[in-house]
Amino acid sequence: MKLSVENLAFGYRRHLVGKDVSFTLDAGEVLCLLGPNGVGKTTLFKTVLGLIAPLGGAVMADGNAINRWSPQNLARLFGYVPQAQLGFFPFTVREVVLMGRTARIGLFHTPSSRDIEVAEGLLQLLGIDSLAERPYTEVSGGERQLALIARALAQEPQVLVMDEPTASLDFGNQVRVLSEIKTLASHGIAVILSTHDPDQAFLCAQRVAILHRGELVHCGPTEEVITPAVLRAVYGVEVEIVQIESGAGEKHLICLPSFARLRSDMVSDSS
Amino acid sequence: MDQQKKKSSRFRSDAIRFGLAIICLLLLFLISFSVGRFPVTMSELLHLMWSKITGTPNNLPGAIETVVFRVRGPRVLASMVVGGALAVSGAVYQGLFRNPLVSPDILGVSSGAALGAVLGIYFSLGMVGIQVLAFAVGLGAVAAVYLIGTFLRHHDPILTLVLAGVVIGTLLSSVVGLIKYLADPYNQLPAITFWLLGSLTGITPADLWSILPAIAAGLVPLYLLRWRINVMTLGDEEAQALGVDTQRIRLVVIAAATLMSAAAVSVSGIIGWIGLLIPHFARLLVGPDFARLLPAAVLLGAGYLLGVDTLARTISTIEVPLGVLTAFIGTPFFIWVLAVSHRAWR
DSSP, X not given: OEEEEEEEEXXXXXXXXXXXXXXXXXXXXXXXXXXXXTSSHHHHHHHHTTSSOOSEEEEEETTEEOTTOOHHHHHHHEEEEOOOOOOSSOOBHHHHHHHTTGGGSOTTOOOOHHHHHHHHHHHHHTTOGGGTTSBGGGSOHHHHHHHHHHHHHHTOOSEEEEXXXXXXXXXXXXXXXXXXXXXXXXXXXXXXXXOSOHHHHHHHOSEEEEEETTEEEEEEEHHHHOOHHHHHHHHOOOEEEEEEEOTTSOEEEEEEEOHHHHHHHHHHHHO | OHHHHHHHHXXXXXXXXXXXXXXXXXXHHHHHHHOSSSOOOHHHHHHHHHHHHHOOOOOSXXXXXXXXXXXXXXXXXXXXXXXXXXXXXXXXXXXXXTOTTOOGXXXXXXXXXXXXXXXXXXXXXXXXXXXXXXXXXXXXXXXXXXXXXXXXXXXXXXXXXHHHHHHHHHHHHHHHXXXXXXXXXXXXXXXXXXXXXXXXXXXXXXXXXXXXXHHHHHHHHHXXXXXXXXXXXXXXXXXXXXXXXXXXXXXHHHHHHHHHHHHHHHHHOOOOSHHHHHHHHHHHHHOSOHHHHHHHHHHHHHHHHHHHHHHHHHSSSSOOOHHXXXXXXXXXXXXXXXXXXXXXXX
């Protein structure tokens, strides 16, 4: 499976949020989308997913434009992890995960025992099987996020689109989700995720795209895109990229923000 | 193994809850037949029903048979059908619009039906004419709201529908007010007021037969689409991302729920509260899954209106209007449900 986004323009009818967005994604690849708050990452995701009609350009799966696909076929291609929100009715966590099976459940049917098996397996995989009977509205934000990831995996998608999947998670669950993303990619699923933390891109993504002022200003291998100059241009802060070696002898890159220079900037700004 | 145990205990607790609801409904059913201006004792009632079922002759006075089968029978059955229909459409609307304050009238079905009925009374059309007009204008009002919603596409579809329902409902209510103002205060105004407060007095078997097909035609698709309705409660975008054709499902579900409530209201007049209150109570009892919520809403709605209607015709020498009684009983009940289920919806 090859997903390609070609010259996509996106937004809401009279309000263009971004344009000229192009990238491709192969099976097993992880693409990390970075960008400041409010730049339109969620809108871009919803447009790629076919939830919002594009204002221009196209999204292709193996060369076929997907804009006329039925919601059912789209839901089998894309698994979607939206930013966790409070549920409305007190469905149990298991029922929420089962809702991920909808595109594989007949119009007039309810989940089969096979669907329930898949849901149980995913609840265990994400370590939330003990919450299966709890109302989704009463578990913590991090647990809701894990349930949403399980729900997206229940779709058995080829492409997983995750909107800030680690935003409301504690450190342990962040690490668990990132490692899960790597495992999924090794099983051939393509993953697109947005995050605010460039270190996460170093940890799990082969490629990084940066959305800034309505355009993809950079898109390429993680080490080439995430540089002090790019981060300064996009976020307005000074960062050093440091290479460290883990105990196992593997080399890793991390971002080290420089507060001193930030402070001197502020002083010079105000003077 | 563990999973199976969990499943069977869930099944057992559901069976107990539904069993209790059915037993309560049956008891109410029998009580409702026996009380009234012409009391029928339980043994007479059971004897009569047994002889009717088995076809054996009975030696009870003919008046009892007339009261039970001609007078109370249609009314008891109608209260159950109307109550169940209003509760189901309320449960569906609350799920679809993701709003616990929504009742079946949110899209203007009640104000449309009221206008139809009031027009029928104003033009002295007779009982059948009034019912047909109430039904037709009720459906027409919701169709108008839906069309407005589809024209204003660039907003959130659910919000647009609710807002359009509110304004159309207000417009129709003001027309109802105008007709009341113009109506003959001695002949027509009491009939209009009576209809607007809801009543099952004088309901005939023919009335009952006339609404049953519409109510069944609404109930069947709603039950068949029970899983899709569950997913729709996540909101439009999430439901679509999970593979639901939201536009089409929304249209079918609104049409089915509207058909049910319009049919119910056309014979009973405006009976508030059931569509708002009973879904909450049903959700408290069996949870939000529509596969269980729909049957629970049918049972509880049927029992609630049956009980209230029995009270309406027995607590006083004159009939108490149903709409008044449902509100009097519904208000404290609703506050109680709110207190008990403080976290059930958010």
